[in-house]
Amino acid sequence: MFLWNGELVSEEEIQVSYNDRGYYFGDGVYEVFRIYRGQLFEKQAHMKRLYQSMHLVRIHVPWDEEALAAKLDELAADFGNGDGYLYLQITRGAAPRTHTIPDQIDPVMLGYCEPYASPISQIKQGIPAMTTEDIRWHQCNIKSLNLLPNTLARQQAKEAGAEEAIFIREGMVTEGSASNLFIVTGGVIRTHPADRLILEGITRQVIERIAEEEGIPFENTACSQDELMAADEVFLTSTTREITPVISIDNQPIGSGTPGPVTRQLQEAFNRFKLVFDRKNILSIQ
Known part of the structure; x- marks a missing residue:
């Protein structure tokens, strides 16, 4: 229906x-x-x-x-x-x-x-990504049907053998073509503030709550492209991709080139969060 x-x-x-x-x-x-x-x-x-x-x-x-x-x-x-x-x-x-x-x-x-089934292999193993110039308008906080820049960026990533395109605006990282982006440096999670330059993802909101519960420092501060490339870990979030590690960007490994410990901790906490969600709904149906 x-x-x-x-x-x-x-x-x-x-x-x-x-x-x-x-x-x-x-x-x-x-x-x-x-x-x-x-x-x-x-x-x-x-x-x-x-x-x-x-x-x-x-x-x-x-x-x-x-x-x-x-x-x-x-x-x-x-x-x-x-x-x-x-x-x-x-x-x-x-x-x-x-x-x-x-x-x-x-x-x-x-x-x-x-x-729809979660892309388990990507969530476990991580994905390659690439950077591209953020040429979108200045109201990305609106979930608008106007997605041509995002579509072209994702196609550019596909043709380069990457799974996601990371937008860079005036040297600063904003988000992915269909995801929010996070870096981990020294155990601290950073992501672009929820302003007009990004779409504030629902999974992003959940991750911020989980980080607080797990005692992981979390900052809503933008990072530069240089900080992105030097990060210990990078991961992205979206409704369909949940929490997906980024193991390389522009053909350069991120950290060890494998999903990092903070990303894994968040994934495990997110799975527990979903289990609680399931139990609540089962009880409400009974």
């Missing part, structure tokens, strides 16, 4: 207008919720970010946060008890093409679930 403008429908019932502003301008926002054992992970945090994005781009929806969250639960329940993700997209709606925002327009919402 699909969530289409607030109702669960079959795929055949979905019709997207050629005048949809998401098609013309990328005029919309989206969220990707991770599903573990049929349950939406960190749902409230995702909902908060979704509504913040809509507020910043002036999309006004007829669904309040609680009502939409309930619909997402219905969609996830229809998906079943497996692991996957829920993709939700909201565009400004359909109207004749003009660069200004129409006065009267209804937003268009589409949501669906897909099976």
